[in-house]
Amino acid sequence: MSGVTVILRDASKNYGDHVAVQGVSLELRGGERIALVGHNGAGKSTLIKLMLGLIRPTAGTVLVLGEDPARRAATKSRSRIGYLPENVALQPSMTGEELLAFYGRLKHQPVAANPKILTRVGIAHAAHRRIATYSKGMRQRLALAQALIGDPRVLLLDEPTTGLDPALRQTFYSIVQELSARGATVLLSSHALSELETQTDRVIVMNQSRKIADGTLAELRQRAQRPVRIKVTVGDDHVNLFPEISANALEWRRVSERSFEICCAEHEKVTVLRQVTSGDLSIADVEILDPTLDDIYAHFLYAEAAE
Secondary structure (H helix, E strand, O other): OOOEEEEEEEEEEEEOOEEEEEEEEEEEEOOOEEEEEOOOOOOHHHHHHHHHOOOOOOEEEEEEOOEOOOOHHHHHHHOOEEEEOOOOOOOOOOEHHHHHHHHHHHOOOOHHHHHHHHHHOOOHHHOOOEHHHOOHHHHHHHHHHHHOOOOOOEEEEEOOOOOOOHHHHHHHHHHHHHHHHOOOEEEEEOOOHHHHOOOOOEEEEEEOOEEEEEEOHHHHHHHHOOOEEEEEEEOHHHOOOHHHHOOOOOOOEEOOOOEEEEEEOHHHHHHHHHHHHOOOOOEEEEEEEOOOHHHHHHHHHHHHHHO
């Protein structure tokens, strides 16, 4: 990974008596794909607005690419930030080509690169059509295209896959992977936790304006200590033998005619697997189901509520 691109030090944002973000400190690095998760009103959008320089912190420090993004002097660094808002409002009377040219001029970027960007997001064929004729998915891809103008070093994406079908979501995440491989910082704010699980390097959990967890999925699993599920499917000839043979491996439960499942701690799963596979059982399949991002997110929210 390259150097730090975004720094927040004890950053807070108040709107009168309402605290939108409270004492958040974090660093984002080049090449990272970060999932920003939390319920509505947790502070995710406010954090993004602080990084964009659209609002100033009430207290603390925000630096993006080494500068305060809210200062007028930070025009150059702001041009290296890409942003895809949650609610995309595009001028319907413009063509896709015209809209991208408009945003290119705002960012002081050459429009000659725009056709390549439209090809990259898969809507080059509709470049000369009015946006009013675009489907929801096409509008979302056009909004992503404007965020890619200027080869951004920091890309802030708010609910980026809304309106995209599964195939287009894969295309979107391949673009994210390509950008991070080239050293860009990609922050994805989304409620689609299941799809983020394999697409991000790090997860930041927000709750009630505060950061309550920050780390890789493996690190958060370790902290959460959620149980691992192991599912074993045995051959027909050993269906009735399994409960007896594996009785010393804690308590299994039958989930189908030939399948059995157990929950155990992370550090116990190797022992459990040894006990099952070291005997004479005919094993047809073994599945290890680690806690999902949904499970981990729920754990930290419940733990926070219990304090």
